[in-house]
Amino acid sequence: xxxxxxxxxxxxxxxxxxxxxxxxxxxxxxxxxxxxxxxxxxxxxxxxxxxxxxxxxxxxxxxxxxxxxxxxxxxxxxxxxxxxxxxxxxxxxxxxxxxxxxxxxxxxxxxxxxxxxxxxxxxxxxxxxxxxxxxxxxxxxxxxxxxxxxxxxxxxxxxxxxxxxxxxxxxxxxxxxxxxxxxxxxxxxxxxxxxxxxxxxxxxxxxxxxxxxxxxxxxxxxxxxxxxxxxxxxxxxxxxxxxxxxxxxxxxxxxxxxxxxxxxxxxxxxxxxxxxxxxxxxxxxxxxxxxxxxxxxxxxxxxxxxxxxxxxxxxxxxxxxxxxxxxxxxxxxxxxxxxxxxxxxxxxxxxxxxxxxxxxxxxxxxxxxxxxxxxxxxxxxxxxxxxxxxxxxxxxxxxxxxxxxxxxxxxxxxxxxxxxxxxxxxxxxxxxxxxxxxxxxxxxxxxxxxxxxxxxxxxxxxxxxxxxxxxxxxxxxxxxxxxxxxxxxxxxxxxxxxxxxxxxxxxxxxxxxxxxxxxxxxxxxxxxxxxxxxxxxxxxxxxxx
Numbered sequence: 018x019x020x021x022x023x024x025x026x027x028x029x030x031x032x033x034x035x036x037x038x039x040x041x042x043x044x045x046x047x048x049x050x051x052x053x054x055x056x057x058x059x060x061x062x063x064x065x066x067x068x069x070x071x072x073x074x075x076x077x078x079x080x081x082x083x084x085x086x087x088x089x090x091x092x093x094x095x096x097x098x099x100x101x102x103x104x105x106x107x108x109x110x111x112x113x114x115x116x117x118x119x120x121x122x123x124x125x126x127x128x129x130x131x132x133x134x135x136x137x138x139x140x141x142x143x144x145x146x147x148x149x150x151x152x153x154x155x156x157x158x159x160x161x162x163x164x165x166x167x168x169x170x171x172x173x174x175x176x177x178x179x180x181x182x183x184x185x186x187x188x189x190x191x192x193x194x195x196x197x198x199x200x201x202x203x204x205x206x207x208x209x210x211x212x213x214x215x216x217x218x219x220x221x222x223x224x225x226x227x228x229x230x231x232x233x234x235x236x237x238x239x240x241x242x243x244x245x246x247x248x249x250x251x252x253x254x255x256x257x258x259x260x261x262x263x264x265x266x267x268x269x270x271x272x273x274x275x276x277x278x279x280x281x282x283x284x285x286x287x288x289x290x291x292x293x294x295x296x297x298x299x300x301x302x303x304x305x306x307x308x309x310x311x312x313x314x315x316x317x318x319x320x321x322x323x324x325x326x327x328x329x330x331x332x333x334x335x336x337x338x339x340x341x342x343x344x345x346x347x348x349x350x351x352x353x354x355x356x357x358x359x360x361x362x363x364x365x366x367x368x369x370x371x372x373x374x375x376x377x378x379x380x381x382x383x384x385x386x387x388x389x390x391x392x393x394x395x396x397x398x399x400x401x402x403x404x405x406x407x408x409x410x411x412x413x414x415x416x417x418x419x420x421x422x423x424x425x426x427x428x429x430x431x432x433x434x435x436x437x438x439x440x441x442x443x444x445x446x447x448x449x450x451x452x453x454x455x456x457x458x459x460x461x462x463x464x465x466x467x468x469x470x471x472x473x474x475x476x477x478x479x480x481x482x483x484x485x486x487x488x489x490x491x492x493x494x495x496x497x498x499x500x501x502x503x504x505x506x507x508x509x510x511x512x513x514x515x516x517x518x519x520x521x522x523x524x525x526x527x528x529x530x531x532x533x534x535x536x537x538x539x540x541x542x543x544x545x546x547x548x549x550x551x552x553x554x555x556x557x558x559x560x561x562x
Contacts, residue, residue: 043494056449079484082129103220129230162196231295243270313354335508356394370408524552
């Protein structure tokens with residue numbers, strides 16, 4: 018069939034049948050940042066009941082699953098990524114009963130539910146840490162990374178924290194330093210300790226028994242350190258502005274310890290006992306591909322992994338996309354696992370603001386969405402991406418993000434991508450009846466869900482259409498990606514599954530492109546006025562050959 022932007026956005030297509038494949042392979046996953054999705058009680062902070070109320074919006078997009086960022090008990094120093102109880106719901110988000118209602122409603126709508134798991138660290142208010150720091154002889158004394166100072170009283174090695182300063186904080190109770198890759202309020206778990214592994218696996222089992230369908234594993238390659246505490250070597254200058262001591266080192270010994278694969282296998286074995294549970298690891302760092310391959314190799318490790326290839330990229334060019342795809346094996350039957358891709362998330366500036374100027378954002382948002390949905394692997398949409406939300410400017414006095422506050426003004430605030438989702442073009446956006454925890458901008462209120470629902474030509478309707486096409490064509494959802502080429506601003510590749518073969522063309526520039534030979538095939542998708550002979554600025558074509 019052929020589909021253009023002017024056709025009925027209410028199109029519904031059944032996902033391509035693939036009974037021999039797990040549900041998650043090729044899935045589209047919608048990330049929900051719970052603080053900013055929907056507030057149900059007027060306190061200005063989103064919550065689980067609010068998610069349940071608005072799930073119909075997500076289901077109508079045509080995605081397969083939701084990923085909910087942390088909602089666990091936490092002092093919120095890093096907004097939930099500092100966990101004080103792995104099996105509790107923080108009162109700001111509701112109760113366990115609210116979570117049970119959410120998961121039941123999601124499943125009734127045909128949505129799988131993936132939740133975060135944070136195994137690299139806990140909050141310093143977690144009972145485990147309170148016991149561990151009490152003295153050197155208690156049952157949990159070795160549950161965190163502790164070490165004596167050097168003879169001169171300085172930290173045991175030169176490792177630096179992501180948020181600035183040494184990755185070591187002195188604790189007078191034990192007269193030792195404890196390690197923290199992130200905030201000092203996020204002490205590093207000692208994942209070399211089998212008892213610690215048992216404890217976090219027990220937490221995973223708790224949520225599996227409540228019906229979750231998968232886990233997104235936060236900062237997983239940060240979760241094991243070098244027990245010898247060898248100094249990291251300096252990072253060579255690469256021309257980038259270094260705003261943190263962390264940027265001056267290669268993380269040779271502070272992360273990516275090879276023993277992590279043993280824990281990965283234990284987690285996969287647990288998940289397998291609960292059926293088709295999806296596991297996807299967040300793998301950061303300067304050279305993440307080795308960890309991504311190691312953590313997803315074979316049938317006994319994780320299902321998928323993603324990094325920050327696109328999330329922090331300053332520009333979206335054909336050459337960059339081709340090189341990034343090449344770093345993953347392009348065919349599903351090759352070793353190294355199944356990739357996941359995200360252009361936006363809660364830690365990265367909105368892509369339309371990073372990659373386009375204001376006058377091009379409407380057209381660019383469409384070609385970006387078409388490209389994401391054409392990639393081999395799982396695709397992750399961040400809430401508001403279907404609306405084309407832009408990065409909000411947050412004044413210093415309104416900042417909540419600890420990294421932005423610590424490194425002001427040289428680190429772009431993560432808060433600008435975490436502002437509440439606008440449901441209506443109204444002062445509070447239909448998000449809350451109270452004072453929102455972060456302000457909503459006029460720019461994004463104009464892109465509200467209700468505004469775009471009433472406009473058949475909106476990005477929201479376009480997103481539903483391209484998701485429907487991805488679900489309807491096995492070549493897009495499951496197939497190989499081959500013939501990937503970058504010719505100036507023109508990106509092209511083929512997707513193939515069985516007898517179906519598709520050609521995908523993208524003009525990632527603001528200038529029109531004339532195709533040397535008219536593209537042949539049945540037009541499945543034409544973006545921004547593209548034709549078989551020419552791609553306008555930010556034009557794209559999906560062709561069935």
